[in-house]
Every structure is written in C-alpha cells, then in structure tokens.
Amino acid sequence: MHVVRLWTPAFWLSASVQAVTVVASLGTALALPPLIPKVLDLARSAKVSEERRQRLQESEERFRSLVENLQVGVLLHGPQAEILLSNWTALNLLCLKEDQLVGKTYFDVDWNATHEDGSPFPIEEHPVPRAIASGRPVRNVVMSVCCSASEERVWLLVNAEPQLDADGSVRQVVCTFSDITERKRAEEALRESEQRFKSSFEDASIGMALVSIEGRWLQVNQSLCEIVGYSEEELLNKTFQDITHPDDLETDLGYVHQLLAGEVRTYQMEKRYLHKLGHTVWILLNGSLVRDEGGEPLYFIGQIQDITKRKEAEEEIRRLNETLEELVAERTARLVESERRLKDLVGKLVAAQEEERRRVAYEVHDGPTQVAIAAHQHLQAFADDHPPGSTVERGELDRTLELAQRAVVEARHIIENLRPTALDDFGLAVALRMRVEELEKEGWEIGHEDALGGERLPEEIETALYRIAQEALANVRKHARTTRARTRLARLGRKVRLEVRDEGRGFDPSSASRGGSPGERVGLSSMRERVAMLGGELKITSRPGAGTSLVAEVPLHEPEGDRP
Template structure:
C-alpha cells in the first residue's frame, strides 16, 4: 500500500507541473445557450477509490499491530509504522532488506518461509526478533499469501507480527504460580488426596503415597474402598456421599487404612468438596494425617493410668461430686502453674468439661478434642474411670502442628485467589481481542462496500449519459457518410446536431468529474463550493442554497468536512427521497453553527434502517471528527432533514490546534482531506 500511495503522489505532482507549464491547460471559458460567456474553474478530479485506498493505507499504517509484506525470497516489500518501531529501522531502510536480518533463529524463519510457499493457508510461527537496538523480542508471525497490485501481480506474504512479550511474562508468572502450588501440594507435611464423586482417587501428594506405601501410579488406580479397613469403610463412604450430595460442607473422621505391605495404620481424615460455578461436584479433597503413633500413645496413656506420676504428659483427674481437681501429675502442674488455685475455673478445665458432656452422659467411652490455652494448643483425651465419679484427662502439646496446618490453609487460600485473578484477566483479554478482530473485519467490509458502490455509480453514469451521446453521434456520422458516398446533399443542421451532441457529452463528462470529488474546499471557498454543488446539472431534483453573504468559516478542515457532509446528503436525497426540491442551509445557532440539508420527499417512519446505512456512518464520523454531532429526522410536514451541529467549543478547539501546529497551509489542507 505504501508503494501505491507513492505512485499516486508522483502522478499528482506530474499533473501539477504539466498544468503549470501550460501543456495540459484547456480553455475554461464556454458559451451558454444564450451565447453568453461564463468562467468556470478547472478542477482536478479525485475518485472515491483513491480516498478509499488512502483510508485503507491509514488503517494499515496506524494499525496497533506490526505488519510487513515480504516476497518469496524473504525481502521486505511493505511495512507499517508499528513494524518500523518494533524492528528499530525506518521504512526506507526496511524496504528491500531481507527479513532474516531481524530474526534471532534463522532456521525457524526459513522453515516459516518454506511453509508460506507451499501452503495457501495462514502460516503461524513463534520466534525471537532481533531488532537493531535493544533486547530480543518474542513474537508470533502470522503470514498469508496476497497478490501485489504494484508489482505486476507478484505474490507477497502479508505478515502480522504479534509482540508476545507481555503474554510470555504472564505465562511465566502463571507457570511460577502453578509451580508454587504444585510444590506446596507435593511438599506438604500432611497427606493430600483428591477423589472423584464416585470415590476413585484422581490425585495424591508424596506424603499420602508414603503413608500408604504405594507408588502414585498404582495408588491412582485404586479408590477409597480398596485402601480402607473393612470395619471403617461403611462409615467413611456414608459421610463421603453426604458431602457430595451437599448435606454437609465437610467431615472429619478417624479411620484405619491398609498399607500395601498389609500393615494397618490409623489416620485422621478431613475432607471437603470442590464444585464448579453451577454447583456440580468436581472432586473432593482430603487432608490425611497419620495418627498411628497418636493411637499408640492413647493406649500407652491407658496403661500409664496406673502410674500417672511417671507420665511425661499432663494427666489431670476431676471429682465430679466435689467439683475439685482430684489429682494432677507433676507435668500438669509444670504446664499449668495456676491449676491448683483456679481448680475447675482454669481455662483448660472449663473447655475439657464442655467437650466431655457426651462422656458424662454415657454416650461414649472417650472424647478427643483440641484445647486452646493462650497461644498453645493441646490434644486432650478424656476418659471416665469406671465405677467412680471421676474424669481423667490426658493431653499433649500440638501447638507446632496447628501452626503448620494454619499456614498451609492460608497458602492454599492465597493460591486459589491468585488463580481466580489470573483466570479472570485471561478471559477479559480474550474478550477484548475478539472485539478488536470483529471491529477490524467491519472496517474492511465498509472499505470494500465504498469501492464497489462508487464503481457501480461511475459505470451507470457513463452508460446512461456519455455512452448514449456517443452512440447518437456515431449514428448521425454514419448517416452523413452515406449521403456523401451517394453524392447527396448534406444538411448543415445534421452537422450542427453532431456538434451539439459532442458538446453535450463533454459537458456531461465535466459534470461527472466534478461530482466525483472536490479537493480544493477551504474556509474562504466553502460558500462558493456549496453554491457550485447545488447548481450542478446532474441532479434530478432542483437544489438551492440558503446562506447569509457575511457567513464565514475560519477553519479549513471544518469547511472540508461540512462540504462532504452536504454533498453526501444531497446525493442521498436525489437517489432515495423522491423530492421536488432540496434546500442546503448554513447558519449560525446560539451555540455555534449548523448545516441542514432538507428535502420535501417521502421521508421515513423509522430511522433505524436509515442509521444502519454506510452513508450515515460516513457523515456521522465526519461530524465526530469536528467535535460535533449529526441528526437525521423526518419533520411532521414530511421529507427528511439532515442536521450537523458544530458547537463554538469545537470550533475554538480546532482553531487553536491549527494555530499550534505551525504547519503550512497546503500541508494542513492535505491532512484535513485525509480525515
């Protein structure tokens, strides 16, 4: 596209030089029907196709993604602005240079180029770019074959270069987060097991495999039933089903496992469930702690009951009748110095009495509970001494274990929060990318529609106007030739008629050229350009202009946009309104200025379909560029009114921008025409 624009600009400069030298200047004076002479300015036609190409070039050049096109040998033929920034070289240095100079891995690029040659589909390759300055950049090349319009139909590969730096960083952060989660999972000091809702193991960490003595691959082939002691299975599976059904949020159980070597061990299992957003169970997760030694300690405590004095752990007996401490071994007094003074009011004793109610009521033989006293935590086991009213409590300090479990739970919670945040960010990024792709497809479609519509209109105008005049001239010329051949008298009126038809065809061609585009509209010439617009003979509906002689527009870009909006509205009214008259009105309003194009045609009942047309979108875009707004309405008396409102604030802003820019007048006009 860059080469196309260079060729168009070169032709334009050549035409200006030839006009300046007088080589192509034609008389601009012609006679009207009354014989009077009128002077009309010569105009340089600029087709809508050129404007569409310019808009496409702007989209290509200022796209937020780098684009390059290279030939079969890998030489760069086209590059947009983002590509020049990414590769670190100006466009004139990039064009004609092998793209391989900017690639870190030459083999990858050569393989990419080979795939481009042998495939008609889009080819994608990830590699590292080596810009002229700076560090290497991870990138994704997306190439597809196109036919060049400037190199005699040569095959090029248009390539989008996606900078993957941010994505690679996000992937690296996600990998590190996943690795931390996996390390926490695998190195946890307790066993962690994941089970399906049916009870089959689907995941396990190293500690759980060590507890049961199974390799992970073999353990995952088994389920809860295969490794649970048969006397404990029914109780465990019942709680598991209640958990899956949502009847309980979690459960804790002490049960026996059967190791691979046949040994029976005791374990404490705390199990919860993970569900999806709809509440469907995905899997259960359980924390398993080997309490075989704890159970052995309980049996040892039972044996040591006869010898409490030698017990290294606190042992306390309560007299339920006198509500006093009956006995406490030295370890208890060492651990709780104020036990003798506070008696049953001691925090440790108060909590034990609360959890021991089932034991006092005879519903169980022993009670296990974790008791918090200050910053310490104790695993307490309470038993009732047979044939007495005394309660004996054995305890051990488990503070370190509790702190480790709390830290593990907090790490798990933080990790889950981070995973949810990353998932949300990726979803938002994917949505934005899809929206951007759809918007670009829409812009490409509009550009093609503009080109097709203008080509069709040009063909129709040429066929209905100029071709008919030329056909009539040819017919009359053949008639005169036959008369000359037969030596018959030639009527001078026939020759005059031929000349009249030729002049009329030339007039139609000039009118058609003026209708294509007007590129010389600036602020002082706006009123004259609008008057020339409504006076054209090509309109089927009479047009007139209403504007005060003193009305002026100070900004050239605003004048150009107002003229194009008026021209589009007049064209639409001639095509669709079925009107008897079209009025173009330019006037001041309390808040600025307004351009109105009004017709007395059929109007419309619902503006939704009208606002979906390409013409409305073009006019609305031009109004927004100026800082104004566009309204289309159907008055009660009928017809259609197109109004472009431009506030004073927008006019002052554009005037200040032009003053600050410091650009010469011709350059400013060219930029305004591009908009």
C-alpha cells in the first residue's frame, strides 16, 4: 500500500509556487516585491529538509543492518506486546520464520519455555510482559525454549528494556537474548563433576581430606574421622601436625616443602597418627598439591589408608621370623650336637663291637677252645697208648667225655651271652631270672626281685635293659671281686626301672672315664648310650669299698592305637 507523505519538501514547494502565482494575478505591483524574499527562503528550507530526509533514511538503513547482523537475538515489541521487528539471530535461535513472529503478539507464540529447574515458565512471568506491566527493565533471566525442528532445548539469557513516552507510558520494549546453551552444558558438566567428586570424597572407603597450606583441615570425610576417632567438627579445628606422631612429623613436613617448591608432584609415605583415644594408628598417606591458574598453591589433597592391621601383621611376621631364626639356630646347634654325638656313638659302637668280639674271642679261647684242646690231648694220648686191636679198660675215656661235655656247656654259655633265646621267646623278666639262676648254679649269692610278672615290653626296651643287666653283672664278675649281688625289675607308672647292686670293692665314678681298662670304659659308655637312645636315664652310685649301685629308668611310650 502506497502512503503519501504530505509533509515532504516537494509538496510544500509546489504549493508555495502556486500561492505566489495566485497572489501575483490578483495583487498589485506594489504588493509583489515584499513577497519575493519569503518565497526564496521557503525554497532554501525545502532543499535542507530533503537532505535531512536522505540522512535519516541512511541512518535507518545502517541501524537495520546493524540489528540484522548482531549475534544477539532482538525483538521489538509494541505497548500491547505486539512484535514489530525481529532480526535473523532471533529467528535462528527460536527456530521460527519471520511471519511466525512479526505482526503477532507475544501471547500468540507458543514459547514452550522452562525454568532452570525444568519447571514450566508461565508466559506472564516472561521478561517482556513483566517489562510492559512494570515499566522497568527486566534483566538476566535464564530460560529455555524448545526448537521445534530438533526438539532440543535452547538456553537463553533474556533482557527486556522498556522505552517510555513523556507521560511514562510504555511506547515499545526492546527484548534481547543470547544463546547460553554451551555455557549451561559446561555448568551442568561441572556440576556433575563436582557431584561425582563430592560422592567419591564423602563415600570413599579410605580417608580423604583437603588441607590448607598451613596444615589446617579444610574438608574431611567420614572414613578419616573413623580412622583417627575425631568428629568432623573436631578435626576442622585442628591441623594435621596436631595428630601426627612426633617421630614422623619432620619427614612429612619435608615432603610438604618439596610439594610447595615444585620439586615433586606427589608423595607417598607410611606414618603414624595419634588416635583420639591415645593409641597409635599406622596410615599410608598419598599427598598432592592443587594450584591456581597462576601457579599459586591453593590447598593439599590427602588420601589416607589405615594400614594398622598390615603393620601389626608385619610386626608379627618379623617376630615370628626372629623366633624361627632362633629355633633354626637352636635346632641347627642340636643337629650339630646330635651329629657329633652320633659320630661319637658310632665310634663307641665300633669300639664296643671290637670289645665284644675280643670278649667273645677270649671266652671262646679260654673256655671251649681250651677244653677242646684238653679233650684232643686226652684222645691223642689214648690213641698212642691203644694201638688198633688193643683192649680198652672201663673208665679210660671218662675224662675225655667230661671235657667234651664241658666244651658244650661253655659254647652254650657263649651263645646265651650273644643273644639269649629266652629274651625273644619269654621276655625280659624271664630272661633275667634265668640268667640269675645260672649265676646261682655257679655259686653266686644273688637275689632277684621281679615286679613285672609276665608283662612284655617293647622289643627295643627289653633288649637294652637285658644288655645293661648283662654288662653290669659281667662287671661285677670282672671288677667288683665279689659274687654277692642283687637285681630288681619294676614298673613305676610310665617307666621301667632296672637296678643291679653288688657288695664288691666299688670305685670312683668320676674317674671311671679316665681310668680302668678300655673294655670297662666302653662298657659304661655303652650302657649310657643305650639308655639315652630310649630317652631314659642311667645313674651309677659307687665309692671304693662300699659296693656299686646301677639304676636304669626308661620311659614307656603309649602304643599308637591307645593315643587320642
């Protein structure tokens, strides 16, 4: 629609010329001269108004171009909230076309706006209606609108500036808004990050703390409070120096100085805290320093793990290792001693073997061998005196038969000494009694007391005690110079006791190992070793002229089947 602007300079110039023509045709020549200067002034005024119009139009074009190219959305509203103007940025941010906005009122548009908390944003609370209603600026309102094309929400920072007439009424409202969607996303990401940090800080299974540069606790979690026994309020009124063990403080502060000097980024150390109840708590500390953008220190971050149980376990392991080392050293010494004793015992056994062989050789030589030689001589003499065909007188071979019988007895005696069959067949008590009876037949005055009865003992105990009794009685024969003796066999609880006592000349036990014959020394040593191998004890009591008492006690071990 073309609108004629009646106030243009061309219209007024044409009308003035026509007016002058009319006046000239009706007036007199006297009236014309005074009008000429006025007509000329009017023409000059018309020329100036045309120049102003052109400048105003150029200014309007520059303003429109500026508004169109702004990176901020601009909507111009009339006093009834009608939308008079919209720039390209506004259309782009709102995902609308110009005909969907310009010419409509603010209330005709479905803004689908929400608050920051996601709740609906009532249209009467929007910045433009509020600015029209109050006549005052409404600034920095954050709201989101839905872009119909992508169904994504666009976050806007909105300002509404009312322009007033002279009477104070709203002539128009300039609404500007900028896209802060990226800023909101960054804020949301930051909020989520802070929430994650807060959750990880507060819910961490290990102690977490923020500590000032001076060492004061700024923030602590529940795990740290449980480690040291203080409440959060109590800790926030202390420094880490207050609860650090004095022996660990210097080392800890040394790491702190290295962090502040930038020599290290983090540090880790084992240290001790002083619990509220007074005892020591071992912790593993990981420390780091947070700086601002300028590199200035802000605060420390500490991660504290309770390692008290681990340290106690390490101490227990260390103590056990020391004990084990002591036991190993003791066992090694015992093994060395056992090895020495074993070598000594082997040597003694070899010597005892040789002594036993010598003894048997002497017995065979002095006993059956001599008898056999005598019998052989008698037979040789008989053969020389009685050539073949001669008559044999009665009784001439009686002596030879006697010698042969004696040789048999001597051989049996030697065999019995080597290994009595009664010991295997009937046990210790019977074998010892039979040995005593043999000595009685030889003329000994010997008594015997048996409290075992028919009880059989383990084979190794019976053999050892019989050999001890045999050796003791042999020593009585050889060294005591008496045939008066007594033997006693009894059971005392879990022990078996053998006693051999004689009324001979006696001896000094302390010098027995230094004096005496080799056979005597080996005999005593052999008896002691036999008893020691069975875990028993051998006691020899004697003094010169008062006889000798030998007592051997050997423990009885429970049979495997009787053990619990």
